Amino acid sequence: MYRLRFTTVVAAPLTVAFDVARALGRPWPFPLEEVESVRPVRDLYAAGPGRGRRRLTHERWFTATATGTVVDEQVDWESGLGGLVDRTVLRRRVRRAMRRHLDSYAAAAAVRALDVVQVVGAAVVRGDRVLVAQRGSGPLAGLWEFPGGKVEPGEDHLAALVRECAEELGVVVAPAEFLGEVPLDGSVAGGAPGASTLRVWAARLADGEPVAREHRELRWVRTADLDGLDWIAADRPLLPAVRALLARP
């Protein structure tokens, strides 16, 4: 098999990057079948063997980063027409087809992302503890979460994080590294169900002492107490990253 790899950064949440990629399909002149699909992190399609020994597989991985979703793609092929054709003509064709495909894909995902409300959260760390907050009202009342909230249209994600922490806690936070992104269940602010995501950054307190202005309760917890809290279910996959953060000297 012959192989090419491609990497694209998409200005869209993981969920949108994944869904748009699947809706657009793949740039090949014959149908591929789904072998595996794990929304929103990976999928694998394959064709063949068809006529002769023709085979093609196309795999994609979606990774959340501070600047958007990184999409890594790997295309493997074998035409059955001989190594020279695979290495030269087909390599050029695959590269050209993928470039066109990836340009239109990145643009489509960025446009679709404009309709999705994203949520940002802060894992505010002090020493060996992280600040967690218990929701006071609404359907998730009583569950624990990271302070934060919805990004407003056109607002930078980190600006939203600083604004939400000021509103909810009365403090100034300084965001640090990006910890991860998870899909949120249900619909956020009337958007498509399952499309919104929560993106969480580590942060430290730059000014003030947190006060529960909107939450029922705030707590500074150590690693050992994280698991025992009744978290919003969507947040749990982020806990390993928070634990790793607290484990640092």
Ligand SMILES: Nc1nc2c([nH]c(=O)n2[C@H]2C[C@H](O)[C@@H](COP(=O)(O)OP(=O)(O)OP(=O)(O)O)O2)c(=O)[nH]1
């Ligand atoms: N802040 C926050 N929201 C979360 C977390 N996990 C999770 O599923 N969510 C959901 C709950 C809500 O549906 C949505 C955030 O909404 P929110 O009510 O906190 O946002 P907001 O502060 O902008 O609220 P509002 O001004 O509209 O009242 O994301 C989390 O860890 N932190």
